[in-house]
Amino acid sequence: MRLTLLAAACLLIATQARAQDAAHTLAQDAILVDTHIDAPTELLERWSDLGGEVKDREFDYVKARKGGLDVAFMSIYTSPKQDEDDTAWQVANAMIDGVDALVQRHPDKFALLTSPGDAARLRVGGRVLLPLGMENGAPLVDKLENVQFFFNRGVRYITLAHSAPNRLADSSYSTDKKWNGLSDFGRQVVAEMNRLGMMVDVSHLADASALEAIRISTVPVIASHSAFRHFTPGFERNISDEIAKAVAAKGGVVQVPFGTMFINPASAADGQALYHARQAFDRRNAELKAQGKPQADRDAFVKAWEAAHPVRSSTLTQVLDQIDYGVKLLGIDHVGIGSDFDGVGGELANELKTVADYPNLVAGLQARGYKDADIRKILGGNLLRVWGVIEAGAAK
Known part of the structure; x- marks a missing residue:
C-alpha cells in the first residue's frame, strides 16, 4: 500500500513538473506582449538600472527574460493634478527620456518598438522591446500637434483620460461627467490618432466617452488594461459587456489586468x-x-x-476567470493581457507578482484546456494583429 501511494505521489510530481516545463517553454517561445507596465513612473521617482535585477521592482530585464516577456508597453502616466498645474507635458517627456536612457545604456537588452512589424526582428538576441503607451491624454494640453509630437517620440497608444475628466473625455472613476462623451478636442485627437496609426485606448474612460471613441474611430481600438465589469457590478472602471462587445465588433482587443482592485x-x-x-x-x-x-x-x-x-488579496484563478469570460463573450481573437505591473502598489494576484510569473498564467490556461495556438493569441498575437491593422489604416 505504501509503495502504491509513493508511486502515485511520484507520478503526480512528475506530471506537475512536465506541466510547468510545458508552460515555461511556451512562454519563452511565444511573442509575449503586456500592454501596461508602469516602470517609467518608478524610474522618474527613483532611478534604478532595469538592465539588471532590481528586487523592489516588478519589471526588469532579468525577470522579463525569466517570464518570457518580449514586448513591454511602458506606461507614460500623468495625473489629474499634473494636468491642473500644467506639468503633464514635461513629466511625460521626462518619462520618455528615462525609457530612452534605459535603451541607450543597454542596447543588447532593450530596444524601442514603434511598429508591430519590427517585433520579430528586434527581439532576436533576447532583447525586451519597449513601445510606449500614454496613460492620460493630459500631456497633449490643448494642442492637436502634440499628438504628432508624441508619436514621433514613440508613443503608440493614448488612454484618453485617467481618474478625472480632462480636455478630451470623462473618467470612469469620477462622478463628474463633463462631456458625456468626448469633447470637440477629444474627437479631433481620435481622428489624428487614426491618421497616424496610433491606438486609441478606452481603458479608464466613462462609458459614454468609451462608446463615442469606439464609434468615431475608423480603425479598431483597444482597452489596454481593463477587467470585465461582469465580476464587479457598479465598478465603471472595469469594462461593461456592451463596451467590450463594441471593442470586439470594431476588431479590437480587451487586455486583462492582474491588479487586485480590478479582479476582486x-x-x-x-x-x-x-x-x-x-x-x-x-x-x-x-x-x-x-x-x-x-x-x-x-x-x-x-x-x-x-x-x-x-x-485585500486576489488569485491567479480570478485572472483566469476573467480571461475565460472574455473569450466566451468576445471570442479568442479579442482578449489579451495588460498586467499593470509597477502600477498598483504590489496589490496583484498571487502567483502573478512580477513579469517573471507569466508561465504561471500559461500553466493555468493550459490546465483549463486552452490550445497552445490560442494561448499564443492571448499572450500577444491578438494585440500585434490589431496594432498592425491600425497601422495599415493610417497608411490608407
Whole structure:
C-alpha cells in the first residue's frame, strides 16, 4: 500500500513538473506582449538600472527574460493634478527620456518598438522591446500637434483620460461627467490618432466617452488594461459587456489586468468608494477655501480611510476567470493581457507578482484546456494583429 501511494505521489510530481516545463517553454517561445507596465513612473521617482535585477521592482530585464516577456508597453502616466498645474507635458517627456536612457545604456537588452512589424526582428538576441503607451491624454494640453509630437517620440497608444475628466473625455472613476462623451478636442485627437496609426485606448474612460471613441474611430481600438465589469457590478472602471462587445465588433482587443482592485469584487468596491470619498472631501475643502476657513488635511483623510479598509488579496484563478469570460463573450481573437505591473502598489494576484510569473498564467490556461495556438493569441498575437491593422489604416 505504501509503495502504491509513493508511486502515485511520484507520478503526480512528475506530471506537475512536465506541466510547468510545458508552460515555461511556451512562454519563452511565444511573442509575449503586456500592454501596461508602469516602470517609467518608478524610474522618474527613483532611478534604478532595469538592465539588471532590481528586487523592489516588478519589471526588469532579468525577470522579463525569466517570464518570457518580449514586448513591454511602458506606461507614460500623468495625473489629474499634473494636468491642473500644467506639468503633464514635461513629466511625460521626462518619462520618455528615462525609457530612452534605459535603451541607450543597454542596447543588447532593450530596444524601442514603434511598429508591430519590427517585433520579430528586434527581439532576436533576447532583447525586451519597449513601445510606449500614454496613460492620460493630459500631456497633449490643448494642442492637436502634440499628438504628432508624441508619436514621433514613440508613443503608440493614448488612454484618453485617467481618474478625472480632462480636455478630451470623462473618467470612469469620477462622478463628474463633463462631456458625456468626448469633447470637440477629444474627437479631433481620435481622428489624428487614426491618421497616424496610433491606438486609441478606452481603458479608464466613462462609458459614454468609451462608446463615442469606439464609434468615431475608423480603425479598431483597444482597452489596454481593463477587467470585465461582469465580476464587479457598479465598478465603471472595469469594462461593461456592451463596451467590450463594441471593442470586439470594431476588431479590437480587451487586455486583462492582474491588479487586485480590478479582479476582486470587494477590492473594486473599496476602490470606487475611495475615489468618491476623495471627490467629496475635495469639494468640501474647496468650499472651506472659498469661505476663508481652514481646510482639512487630505493626506490624513486618505490615511484614515485606508486604515479602515485593509488591503485585500486576489488569485491567479480570478485572472483566469476573467480571461475565460472574455473569450466566451468576445471570442479568442479579442482578449489579451495588460498586467499593470509597477502600477498598483504590489496589490496583484498571487502567483502573478512580477513579469517573471507569466508561465504561471500559461500553466493555468493550459490546465483549463486552452490550445497552445490560442494561448499564443492571448499572450500577444491578438494585440500585434490589431496594432498592425491600425497601422495599415493610417497608411490608407
